[in-house]
Amino acid sequence: MDGSMPMRATESGDPLTFEGFGGVALAAESWGHADRPAVLLLPGGGQSKSAYRRAARALADAGRRVICVDLRGHGESGWPSDGRYDLDALSQDVVHVLRQMGSRPVVIGASLGGLAALAALGESEVEVASGLVLVDAAPQIDQEEAGRIKQLMHEYASGFETAEEALEVAHRISPHRPKPKSADRLREHLRTDDSGRLRWLWDERFLSAINADTMAVRLEQAARGLKIPVLLLRGESGLVTSEATERLQSLLNDAESIEIAGAGHLVASDRADAFNATVLEFLERRAPRSPERFTEGSDARTLRNALGCFGTGVTVVTTVGEDGPVGVTANSFTAVSLDPPLILFCLSGKSSSLPAFRSAGRFAINVLHIGQQPASNAFAGPQESRFASVKWEMGKLDVPVIVGSLATFECETESVHEAGDHVVMIGRVKSAIFEPRRDPLLFFRGRYRRLHFS
Ligand SMILES: Cc1cc2nc3c(=O)[nH]c(=O)nc-3n(C[C@H](O)[C@H](O)[C@H](O)COP(=O)(O)O)c2cc1C
The missing domain is CATH 2.30.110.10 (Electron Transport, Fmn-binding Protein; Chain A)
Incomplete structure (x- = not known):
């Protein structure tokens, strides 16, 4: 598929599968021509790739090859029989995907996907990516807000009778977002279980495997090891505070930080246009698509870089x-x-x-x-x-x-x-x-x- 073909913003990309850590199948979609500079998109916990189609589409239209992967136990990816949703397993999944991609993409990770990327890239001895965008993701998260969201997610682990009921809960999780009039869009994020009840498209076991306290020390260490350019994108979320973002920025070697006004934790869908514009501007500046050129008489630094x-x-x-x-x-x-x-x-x-x-x-x-x-x-x-x-x-x-x-x-x-x-x-x-x-x-x-x- 060629990225220049006009398509509806939410239409799915080409399906592909990666083999994750421990052989777990990771479902993905791709947009844009394979020759183009790559971007790897990792959704957050409780999300799936369908929430990132608008962003993926916009990046592909701007000349990128975009691959969006469902985290293990999410969307269409496999659910590990051993229930491994710890940071090791999640970050190893990222390493596995990067190896199979065979290029050094800019990784855009939202929330849990961002933390998995931070561990994978920061702990790698070799440079496996050319940039990192962390979307509402930082080692320190607000425990109270995290507890509130977890509680709501747990409460409805047994599923819903109707999609409208699920819409109500989604609204309680992100109350700042205007509540949609119909639950049609939400149906993409629900599955029907054997007893006919509607459930989220993710394995509830991931909630108990995530321990924010133990992860924070490790993630801060990983942040210190990162040499690539990093963009910290934050919505006005209660989960990742501006102090947590500032702290993360101080640990990173080469980071800039932007807050998108009017967006909550789900930055890419809350303020899709602002999200896409900010990410694209960063990519064009820090991971340019076109090769740099030296011509005789221009600066020696460019020639040195070429050599x-x-x-x-x-x-x-x-x-x-x-x-x-x-x-x-x-x-x-x-x-x-x-x-x-x-x-x-x-x-x-x-x-x-x-x-x-x-x-x-x-x-x-x-x-x-x-x-x-x-x-x-x-x-x-x-x-x-x-x-x-x-x-x-x-x-x-x-x-x-x-x-x-x-x-x-x-x-x-x-x-x-x-x-x-x-x-x-x-x-x-x-x-x-x-x-x-x-x-x-x-x-x-x-x-x-x-x-x-x-
Ligand atoms: C990895 C690496 C490769 C280098 N290759 C060269 C080289 O091929 N030729 C050169 O003149 N200097 C090279 N340099 C720079 C010199 O080692 C450096 O300028 C040194 O201080 C020169 O010392 P001198 O004044 O005693 O010659 C290299 C430096 C590094 C770190």
């Missing part, structure tokens, strides 16, 4: 200077030729180590393993702390080598080429040793990374 898309390993290049060993962190290392055995690296013309590399006639490339990130930092930092921070020895060519590196190439300088603001040093490999069992330290988009096996 940063090429993931590399990290090396420390070493040689000897007049006053002893010299070394610099460099990721510009490349294989050049097998016969003769040639490699190269590029050193800044401003490098204080350049004179030593020019005159020594030999150098070593030390390829770093995942445990050598401190060495990478040291050799990109002040001179005095470089060799003092590692174990090193003189190698076969009488150049300093860092002991225990993933690989070390000892080279004689073959040629030196001036190239713009850098100097290309080509070396002939005289000897190389390597460690076959360790993982490399990686560098991508200005950050250290590790190998990730999915």
Whole structure:
């Protein structure tokens, strides 16, 4: 289905299923072309994806690929036989979905869906999403209001005789919302059980599995670990106060916060237009659809960002200077030729180590393993702390080598080429040793990374 096709706002998307934690089937719908930048929508507890169709539609119309997933035990998703609705299970579901999506979407999580996303993204060692929008979700929730809603949900666990009765309860849960004249729309959120009674489309067991107290500490820790841009969207809800939002914002590295006036806890349906506009503005700014472009003469930062898309390993290049060993962190290392055995690296013309590399006639490339990130930092930092921070020895060519590196190439300088603001040093490999069992330290988009096996 193409996202540009006109459709009614509440029409469903294309159905698809993900396998969640413990094999629970998670029902989802998608909108927009698969090539477009992705958004993953996670409804809150007691909600299902049908409540997010307007938002999904608007995002797809604005050029996004949108996938909306029912939480376990909600909507059309499976109900786990073991009753696992704890934060571990919910956040693992998010991790499972992200793995199966195979892209790094912006995740929009409402209420419980937002908390599951916060745990999943904040606790992940690798970056699995490119942004996060938390809709009325924060580690600290107002206990009194939460108790009131839970109580109302529990009271009607045995279901309703009529949809009108259910409408009455829905109104008691969100009294600020104008009560619809008919219960027609609400029927989408109800199912008929074996005895003919109407019940909500969710498993009541999830209510007792959620423990806000124990979750808060863990979620605050997860928030501190998030490096991606975060938007905190709040309705004028009694469940998540402005103080709770401010506290969460202070824990996050890169967060902005917006309150949508006139919306309650169900922000996306209470003020659909304001919700869609705010989310779209954030997406366009922080997760732009179109690729960024560098043209010669424009700023070097954009070129640097473009070059940063090429993931590399990290090396420390070493040689000897007049006053002893010299070394610099460099990721510009490349294989050049097998016969003769040639490699190269590029050193800044401003490098204080350049004179030593020019005159020594030999150098070593030390390829770093995942445990050598401190060495990478040291050799990109002040001179005095470089060799003092590692174990090193003189190698076969009488150049300093860092002991225990993933690989070390000892080279004689073959040629030196001036190239713009850098100097290309080509070396002939005289000897190389390597460690076959360790993982490399990686560098991508200005950050250290590790190998990730999915
Ligand atoms: C991951 C990483 C890769 C780097 N790659 C290079 C490189 O290829 N060439 C370069 O000249 N500087 C590179 N640098 C920067 C130098 O390590 C850094 O500027 C260092 O302080 C230079 O020291 P110097 O003045 O002794 O040469 C890199 C830094 C890091 C953290």
